Amino acid sequence: MFFPRARRRTSKFFHLSYHNPDNELYGHGPDDLQLVLLWIVIFTAMRVLVMEYLLDPIARYNGIRTRKGLVRFKEQAWLVMYCTCSWSLGMYIMYHSQFWFNLNGLWKDWPIRETTGLHKWYYIVQWAFYVQQIIVVNIEEKRKDYVQMFTHHIFTCALIFLSYGYYQMRVGTMILCIMDIVDIVLPSAKLFKYLGYTSACDFTSIIFAITWFVTRHVFYPMVIWSVYKHTPTTMVPGCHLNDGSVIPPSDPRFEEQGGNQLWSNILQSYINRDGPVCWSPALRHSFLFLLIALQLIICLWSITIAKIIWKVAIGENAEDARSGDEGGDTEDEIDMELANVTHPINGIKSSHDLPAIEEEVGVDALSYKCRKRTSSTRTTSRSSGISISGHGDKKELLGRIGCDKPV
Structure with a gap:
């Protein structure tokens, strides 16, 4: 940005590549990968900044104090914010x-080698987001469905990578919109749960169950069916040259142009963006395999959702299927709650910002909410706002009020 002589190399990280000034459209090619890398970095930074400086104060203002509760709230709120924007743009x-x-319109006029700048930017940003999600699921505490989430993101990134290289951004955009709507509704239900809005959580959960079934088991299978039904007739078999001509499979040049080569055709825009792009039944079966594999993962989640709905229907408590087995609150969470204990004399809440009040009081006058401790090896110097002579050690103080052992 600041060195003009370097811009011929660095501009690829900041601008859309392969611009055609004649029609104001953009082509595909390997230089687009550099913009993907930039947005992975941007999303990593944005996620930290938004979660720590915007969502964390909102969570604390609404009464969320435990470490686990803060982490869960910020993760889900960030997902709602991004998916709302991406789904709306898509x-x-x-x-x-x-x-x-018009499902048949997904395949007309293929291959479309150039697209609008907005559509290309949307696809690259989505690509970067799901690559960054692979990093996120390995940074977060492991959940019960870690394997499914990790595999889902791998398949999604593979489909975006292959569809972009094979000039199939239209079907890729439709699938992304089908997926993103659920990632708005489900995290919203979780946010209502964390904030204590039970009625809103229940209503949003119902909307989620309906949305999940319609999008994942109706709309998405319709796209798979369209690949099976429409592509053999709408997409002209053969090798499509850059000048618009087509070499049919019956022509001996079809094999010479690599008509039956799988990977060289799928990755054509990355290898030789001006070369021929061929369409054959083998390629059709490859895309069907990836789409159906993703549907099988969705079915596994659907079974989990069905179990939760059944538990609710018979009156049992249902838990978030993504919640990990982290056990009880840690000592950090207990310290955080002790730092907000109400003073028994004047009724104010203590915090780090308030000065310590040194006053002789009886132990019986103290009122602490004792919670199960998972670790007692770490000591802290955090003040609860009450100073009792001879009882500076928290463990000794808890012993005096009967909380020296786990309840």
């Missing part, structure tokens, strides 16, 4: 396209 792009409520 729906806007689809609404102004020829495949809006």
Whole structure:
């Protein structure tokens, strides 16, 4: 940015590549990977900044104090914020396209080697987000469905990578919109749960169950069916040259152009963006395999959701399927609660910002909410706002009030 002689190399990280000034459209190519890398870094930074400086104060203001509660709230709120933006933009792009409520339009005029700048930017940003999600699931505390989430993100990144290289951004955009809507509703239900809005949580959970079934088991299978049904007739078999001509499979040049080579065709925009792109039944079966594999993962989640709904229907308590087995609150969480104990004399809440009140009081006058401790090896110097002579050690103080052992 600051060294003009270096811009021919660094500009690829900051701008969309392969701009065509004649029609104001953008092509595909390997230089786009550098913009993906930049957005992985941007999302990593944005996630930290938004969670720590925006969502953390909001969570604390609404009464969330435990470490686990703060982490869960910030993770889900960040997901809602991003997916709301990405889903809205994706729906806007689809609404102004020829495949809006027209599955056959997904495959017309293929291969489309150039697209609008907005559509290309949306696809690259989505690609970077899901790559960054692979990093996130390994940073967060492991959940019960870690394997499913990790595998889901791997499949999603693979589909985006392959569809972008094979000029199939339209079907990729539709699938991303189908997936993103659920990632708005479910985290919203969790946020209502963390904030204590039970009725809103229950209502949003119902909306989630309906949305999950409609999008994952109706709309998404319709896309798979369209790949199976429409592509053999709408997408012209053969090798499509850059000048618009097509070499049919019956022509001996079809094999010479690599018509039956799987990877060289799928990765054509990365290898030779001006070369021929071929379509054959083998490629169709490969995309069907990946899409169906993703559907199988979705079915595993659907079984878990069905179990939760059944527990609710028979009156049992249902837990978040993604909650990890972290056990009880840690000592950090207990310290945080002790730092907000109400003073028994004047009724104020103590905190680190308030000066310590030194006053002789009877032990019987103290009122602490004792919670189960999972660790007692670490000592802290955090003040509870009450100073009792001879009882500076927290463990000794807890012993005097009967909380020296786990309840």
